[in-house]
Amino acid sequence: MTSLLTCKEFLQELNDYLDDVVDVQLRRHIEAHITECPNCFVILDTTKKTIQVYKGVQPQVLPEDVHARLMRAVERRQTAKKPAASP
């Protein structure tokens, strides 16, 4: 079966394709589309890279003073009020 995917349909499926949740047949149609459509190939590639660069960012360290203030606030609350034990 030949691919009948338009560029617009490709865009609608882009997310699921990137998240790897499309079925085999749709995957084939998408891959057929990008081999024929250089623009959509570029969109796919650069969107993939967009996600990758964000995933590569390490979580920032929680500043020590922020962490210390958080723990103090939690301790104050714990002293003030013990949660009721579950039945």
Add this chain to the structure above:
Amino acid sequence: MPATTEAGVFDESGLVARARDGDSGAFNELVNRYSRKIYRLAKHITQNDEDAEDVLQETFLKAYEHLNGFQGQSKFYTWIVRIAVNESLMKLRKRKSDRTVPLDEPLDTGEDTVVREIAVWDENPEQKYSREELAQILDEAVQGLKPVFRTVFVLRDIEELSTEEAAEALGISVPAVKSRLLRARLQLREKLSRFFKRKGDDVFAYL
């Protein structure tokens, strides 16, 4: 070996149960486990250090107060993410007191997922910049998104929640998460193209 979830954290239902029974040490362990992620999430949504710290504290204090209401049907992390997102959005609303930032803002049907920039990027575009420069570029791009898109992107692609978890944390439907994520990703792609495109290429080279 203790059981691990796909996120690589130890199964923590026992820890949550102990915290619920009033074990301060167990609750503190949960705080230590997630404070960094909650802070990052709050900072991404509020874009402000002071607000992020307030959100961080409020999130864990509320979690402590309402621990008995946490039924354990969802993951503890998803549950506190929901608290943190609500607190963060409240901060945004307060800051722009004249403009509300509703999470359920009506969206048009996605016609503005128009792609304008079609340029090839470098193979490893992030290597063109120092870590600090890259962090700034990425932060500013996220900052440029509307809160409805920014929040979904942060949950899905930075905090790596599943579509279902993000929907649960935001109190919106799975299709809404999907359509907002698509628009967020495409808008970020446009913004980053300016920095990451291969020199010498232009839009017309591939048309």
